[in-house]
Amino acid sequence: MSNLSHAPASHISNQFKWGGVLLALGIVFGDLGTSPLYTFKAIIGEKVISETLVFGGVSAIFWTLFFQTTLKYVLITMRADNNGEGGIFSLYALIRRYGQWVLWPAIIGGSFMIADSLITPPISVTSAMEGLKVLNPSVPIMPITIGILVVLFLFQQSGTNRIGVFFGPAMVIWFGMIAILGITNLSGNLYVLKAINPMYAYDLVVNYPGGLWVLGGVFLCTTGAEALYADMGHVGRRNIQVAWIFIKMALLLCYFGEAALLLKYQGQHLTAIDAFYGLVPQWFLIPSIIIATAATIIASQALITGTFTLFNEAIRLNVWPKLRVEFPTDMRGQVYVPSINWLMMLGCIGMVLHFKESSNMEAAFGLSVTVTMLMTTVLLSFYLYTQRVPKPLVLLVFLVFIWIEVTFLVANLAKFAHGGWISLVIGLALIIIMYIWFAGKNLKARYKRLVDLNKYIPTLRILSNDMEVPKYATHLVYFTMAEKPDKVEDRAISSILHQQPKRADIYWFIHVEVDDKPYTATYTSRIIEPEEVIYVKFTLGFRIVPRINILFKKVVFEMVKNNELKIESKYFDAESGNILGDFRFVILKSFLSVENSLSLWDNMIMRLHFILDRLSLPDDKAYGLDDNNVIIERTPLILGKTENITLTREY
Known part of the structure; x- marks a missing residue:
């Protein structure tokens, strides 16, 4: 740490x-x-x-x-x-x-x-x-x-x-x-x-x-x-x-x-x-x-x-x-x-x-x-x-x-x-x-599904080295609620693989945890796959504003300095720590899907929560990210069990 x-x-x-x-x-x-x-x-x-x-x-x-x-x-x-x-x-x-x-x-x-x-x-x-x-x-x-x-x-x-x-x-x-x-x-x-x-x-x-x-x-x-x-x-x-x-x-x-x-x-x-x-x-x-x-x-x-x-x-x-x-x-x-x-x-x-x-x-x-x-x-x-x-x-x-x-x-x-x-x-x-x-944050967290990241490592490695797929970014960064490096949201995997494939040299998964101490500012990094997949966990006190753009660059610089990571770019200056290369952050923004089966109370809470969410500061601004390297992807959030409809084909 x-x-x-x-x-x-x-x-x-x-x-x-x-x-x-x-x-x-x-x-x-x-x-x-x-x-x-x-x-x-x-x-x-x-x-x-x-x-x-x-x-x-x-x-x-x-x-x-x-x-x-x-x-x-x-x-x-x-x-x-x-x-x-x-x-x-x-x-x-x-x-x-x-x-x-x-x-x-x-x-x-x-x-x-x-x-x-x-x-x-x-x-x-x-x-x-x-x-x-x-x-x-x-x-x-x-x-x-x-x-x-x-x-x-x-x-x-x-x-x-x-x-x-x-x-x-x-x-x-x-x-x-x-x-x-x-x-x-x-x-x-x-x-x-x-x-x-x-x-x-x-x-x-x-x-x-x-x-x-x-x-x-x-x-x-x-x-x-x-x-x-x-x-x-x-x-x-x-x-x-x-x-x-x-x-x-x-x-x-x-x-x-x-x-x-x-x-x-x-x-x-x-x-x-x-x-x-x-x-x-x-x-x-x-x-x-x-x-x-x-x-x-x-x-x-x-x-x-x-x-x-x-x-x-x-x-x-x-x-x-x-x-x-x-x-x-x-x-x-x-x-x-x-x-x-x-x-x-x-x-x-x-x-x-x-x-x-x-x-x-x-x-x-x-x-x-x-x-x-x-x-x-x-x-x-x-x-x-x-x-x-x-x-x-x-x-x-x-x-x-x-x-x-x-x-x-x-x-x-x-x-x-x-x-x-x-x-x-x-x-x-x-x-x-x-x-x-x-309550809305808790409901969303309850229904977000985590998958085993190790299961997708071979596929990510193949995609990263497939020259026939246009490169989406040199470094592709996702935020995850997973507290352990072997898990990740299924929607992040879907964003990388199942939509238009996003080829990158390195895939980063960042988790930000709020500590009960006011001014904690530490991080841990875990190399899941060398030069392919890296997990970083920031632990920040509840009085620390998460300026991830600055903190993440500091982490990358320290990893390069410690020979844990190589950035082969003529725009990287290891002495000053200036990274002018291609770093792209993907923000996965949820919206309430029509395919939900919630109680009247939970449905009301979630609708009011998403109204507040639209009025609040966007996630990229909240994390202190620069506009020029952020992509916002909206994903439907399905809460509860949806109705099982039997559909019969007629000829």
Whole structure:
């Protein structure tokens, strides 16, 4: 087996560097870090400000950050890393070999996290812009927010490598600012700190009218925890854990400062004061809005790039149709998916136009994240079980976090009619697409017939040396689903022999396998018949885009260099590895034959699957092949047993 990757042996998750901590501040904490802009606004809502509401709200925030963010994600979930990579699909890849059922929590969680990516940029940027209303209530917020979002999405195609170095310092300024604002407002009001007592949160939920529904607003303080786990591979677990100490202190100081401020306005509504910008002195208001806007843009940027990674993983794990994936920078793991970028931009603009204000977006925001966290808890508990963690401890972890998250889910469902339904509709639509694609791929694989390749070797040898047959290609390459070199699809043999015979000097059969590790890049080659038939198997991680055109040329060059293969061509330069000879790839594209006997459900799934297939990226583009050396052949796919018709000849 040979390695195609130049990745370092030790992963970033095992390294601690202060530069990594700074990078973590700029990449993974944006969503969590900007939550003080809107969390208390969601808790108070249209209710009258009271001591029970404020003390109970800040107490619930304190313990939510402890249980959900610190305990569940920073200390437990981040240990479930897949070679340093995190996120719900990375977690799924770790445990999918233990049972097929784990696909469903992964699909549901991934779908609702994508739905969350359509609401986080609008609510974050809108919340920052609403600070302008403190200066002038008539300032048009929507056009400014939409303008910022459009610029943000237009910038994605160039990547974040250039400005990424500014993200860390910018977020240090943000967290430093909210900490100082919190301390300033806590001065002389330290009695607010008694809300650390969890009984205040209990009193809010049990005794305050509608207290359970208030938790829907409290939940917004931890919505970025799932994104924190997903971005772990970019900066490393230890760097995130160290950075969280500083960030949590800044967040708590800010939240308690907001609580101290709100207690001064008991008996009034939030129209009298902005929970966050009320902390800011008048002379510092404009700079604070600028800093907050920068922080929300960074938070949105982190979630957008995380969404691109999520789609790339879904494509590689066969739960999403193929899309064009690009590499805007040399940063490891960073990808850009053009079609998703523009759809997200339109979705975010639609959210702003529909909801208009950040307070109207809160219901749609919390609901999707709660579902994702629930699915992560299910997968995490099963992962701990597979790692032979004591069963009582696994059960304790499962029950504690399921209880917390189900409570938050119920609280968020109260906002269903006020916008939460949008998140559910988007999430369900994504779940349906993922299921149709995955089920259709499985049905096709089930009915594709493999034959013994060795049986056809003599015929292929004769054809390869038959000078009376016009040469079709010097090197003819087929993709195969066969995991072993002695098997191949019957339709590939039919393409070579039974239609117009395709004479070639060498027949290549390539199998691409997705590995459960994120950045695997290896291959094995097997010479079935010297100078006639060769089988190559690529094993690529689920975060590696299969650029087969480049990888295959590298394999051929190495085989020539090792004297395993001879290419007698004056156009081949063994020193540089440039192959300008005749390499032709044949893509066998299936279409649903009319000769099928499927159940009503399977027939519907396959028809919808082929509709998605027509809309998805063509196979040659998905494999990174050049147009000038690719042939597409369409072959009928017959599923199930066709009807046996008796035909009688009449004279």
